[in-house]
Amino acid sequence: QVQLRESGPGLLRPSQTLSLICSVSGGSIRSGDYYWTWIRQHPGKGLEWIGSSHYGGRTYFNPSLKSRVIISLDRSNNQFSLNLTSVTAADTATYYCAISPIYGDYVIGWGQGTLVTVSS
């Protein structure tokens, strides 16, 4: 069973770039069976999909975040990353990395989540 763990800074200043890494165990980033996905949850609120990427090259993003998001796959370290530029307080949230099967974009595995706070 694939396990995921997020890591990265918990506090950012406005205008900085949020960078998170998701370490993958029990499976390979190179697997064609999954989409590697980022989802966030604002404090006390619902879930928001950020974007997904497949090792074969397909990457797609939430249109509302697309201009600020990069998702990269690192096969050497078996991890994938999220970069979100020009953050504001509105980007304060718990960020989850997740996996979806190639045949359907529902989430079958989640990391434990990491809280990122944007504050001056």
Add this chain to the structure above:
Amino acid sequence: DIQMTQSPSTLSASVGDRVTVTCRASQTIRSYLAWYQQKPGKAPKLLIYEASSVESGVPSRFSGSGSGTEFTLTISSLQPDDFATYYCQQYDSDLTFGGGTKVEI
């Protein structure tokens, strides 16, 4: 963008109750709908996919139905472990989540 609307936003129930949560899509999503359960401080857990397929390991009291734009999640007999927040998610076009339904005592 496809919008997902859940109702109710909060539901008060007792152990043993039959509970139904509704999710409506702003346009047809065929059967591309999933349901998740989330407890405080935890990541969501997949319950149902493709509108009515129960994920392995999920108790049989959970069921899903619907297609097109209207869907339901039913818990046939509410158990103490089921008090949580439930989210629907469409995956017909990108991914969009509903606003959540909190099931409380």
